[in-house]
Amino acid sequence: MNMIFRLSASVAVIAGLxxxxxxxxxxxxxxxxxxxxxxxxxxxxxxxELLMERSHGRIGIEVYHSSQLGEEADAIEQTRLGVIDVIRASFGPFNNIIPETKVPSLPYIFRSTDHMRSVVDGDVGADILAAFEPHGLIGLAFYDAGARSFYTGNTPVRSIEDMAGQKFRVMQSDLFVDMVVALGADAVPMPYGEVYSAIQTGVIDGAENNPPSYESSAHVEVAGYYTLDEHLIVPEILAISKSTWDRLSPEDQALIQQAATDSVAYQRELWDAAEAAALETVVANGAEIIEIDKQPFIDAMAPVYERYVDTPELQDLVARIQAVE
Structure with a gap:
């Protein structure tokens, strides 16, 4: 497979780009x-569109959505090799490659969406973006992916005590499993497509996701209690292949960086609207939105941080994030 990627990259250098x-x-x-x-x-x-306007039609982007260029892990590898030029990706696939990406993936590392945005828009965000360059990518900007919260079918979660004994679907992730266990519940890794029937039949008691996913999946039909604990507020990365970047003039690099930076506000506007619309829809469909005291949930994460924040560098990054107002 790597040989195929290298061959494709060579073709891209000769013909594409x-x-x-x-x-x-x-x-x-x-x-x-x-x-x-x-x-x-x-x-x-x-x-x-910004690039086309600012370059007078000389620079453009062809967007391939819906995994047309491959699933995320493969697309990341192809971007690192220069076969794909630009990628929007989640942080998860980078956690074992770029240590700095583990920190924004920690539960409750961000106090709110506003706090997350303040962090990634500042010096800490710039340092995390810079950490991508040694791995064949130039980090351009962060996009929002929403806040993930728990939802249940029968027993609403109004406090950490309500987590006890409940079974929650999680992604195939050690971090997700450890987070749910630390909250006193049972973690059940399973494919996303099986969640609806698993809640309906009592195999699990609930799951967790952001409001647009909760709404679009119709999970509200079988799990009508949505608890706004917002355990994960993980941004996503917008990056360009370093091999592509290095073949651009400094002037074109500046144009691309500025257009990427300027696209962030537009993405946030779209995301905020989608999230608000989703919450409105699920409430209209009978969901109860539950606000809670998050502090006991945050306090329960001590063993998770002890396991995953395992170097002085990562500990310093956590401290810097927590210090941002």
């Missing part, structure tokens, strides 16, 4: 696993 080969047209291929119309997809399109 009309990048340095033509000063008249630069077409960047961008990959996203999300469907057409999703806020991240539309934000990269907006970035392309």
């Amino acid at each position: 009309t990048l340095s080969a033509s000063a008249q047209e630069i077409v960047l291929r961008s990959s996203d696993t999300h469907p057409d119309g999703y806020p991240t997809v539309e934000a990269v399109r907006h970035m392309g």
